[in-house]
Structures are given as C-alpha cells and as structure tokens.
Amino acid sequence: MFSSLSEQFKGFNAREFLSQIVSLAFVLCSALIIWKSLSIYTNCQSPIVVVLTGSMEPAFYRGDILFLSLSSDPVHIGDIVVYKLEGKEIPIVHRVIRLHNTHNQTNLFEGKEDENVKILTKGDHNPHDDRYGIYNPGLQWLNRGHIVGRVKSILPYVGMVTIIMNDYPSVKYVVVGVLILLVLTNKE
Structure with missing residues (x-):
C-alpha cells in the first residue's frame, strides 16, 4: 500500500x-x-450542534446532530434551546421550563417578549433545573442574549463521529x- x-x-x-x-x-x-x-x-452563529451528554434523553441522545435557528419570535415554555454561558466553552441543549418577566407579567401571556423576560431551563433527564450546577454561580435566570438557537430538526447518532474524534x-x-x-x- x-x-x-x-x-x-x-x-x-x-x-x-x-x-x-x-x-x-x-x-x-x-x-x-x-x-x-x-x-x-x-441567523445563528452555530447552526449545527452535536449532543454531547444524555441530559435530554429521551428527546435527544448523545451523538445526535441538532439543526438550530434563531428567530425573533418569543421563547415559549417547552421550547428546546441551545444556550452559552460566559466562561464556558461548550453550549448546552435544554428545555425551557419557566419564564419570568421582571417588569410586565402581561407580556408573557400575550405572546409578546421584551428584554425583561428571564428564562429557566432544565435537561429532560436531569432531576433539577439548571440553576443547580449548570448556570454560573449567582446566575438564576437566562436572558435572550444567552440563547444561541432553538432546535428545529434532528439527525440521530451521526454526531458520534465528532464525539469519537x-x-x-x-x-x-x-x-x-x-x-x-x-x-x-x-x-x-
């Protein structure tokens, strides 16, 4: 050879x-x-990401490839988002479980969103929300600036090649x- x-x-x-x-x-x-x-x-810096852990099972498994988009539509409870925290290299894929508006509660129910909306996430397979061990110390809620994108589609297991490498x-x-x-x- x-x-x-x-x-x-x-x-x-x-x-x-x-x-x-x-x-x-x-x-x-x-x-x-x-x-x-x-x-x-x-409209997304990283339109494709690979799931690295089992925290979102059974929705997504390790090695699944996720296709993202970032629209200006309001974030809703149940949306699966990818977010990035300051000082952490790897973005995290978790589900929105709560929304909180610090100034105007009515906007959340009218489907409108402003810069005061705070987001709480959790992995489907995790026992606690992300404030316990995932968010940076002192961070209780995410804001829209943390969101990298929302999951739009999935390609199962193809990302295992990336994980192995x-x-x-x-x-x-x-x-x-x-x-x-x-x-x-x-x-x-």
Missing part, C-alpha cells in the same frame, strides 16, 4: 501537485461557504491525514 502511494507521489510533477493543493483549498473553502451560508440563513485525538489526525492523502493522490 505504502509503496504504491510513494510511487504516486514520485509520478507527480509540480503542476499536478499544485493542482491537488488548489483542489484541497477549494474543498475547504466550499465547506466554509456552506457553513457561513447556513449561519446567515438560520474529540475523545480520541489520534483518530482525528488519522482521519484528517487520510482525507488529505486522498485529495492529493486523486488524479482526476
């Missing part, structure tokens, strides 16, 4: 090699363009290396 691979590299001239590098750059740029287009279309970094390097070799040695 490696001898035939080395023979393919020996047969490359500079022009072919440069062509393969341009092809690799094209693939990477295409992926970036698709990601940015999805971000613009969904993060749990075992050597697998990530092997997969990336093999993909680069495939692009560079493709003569079409």
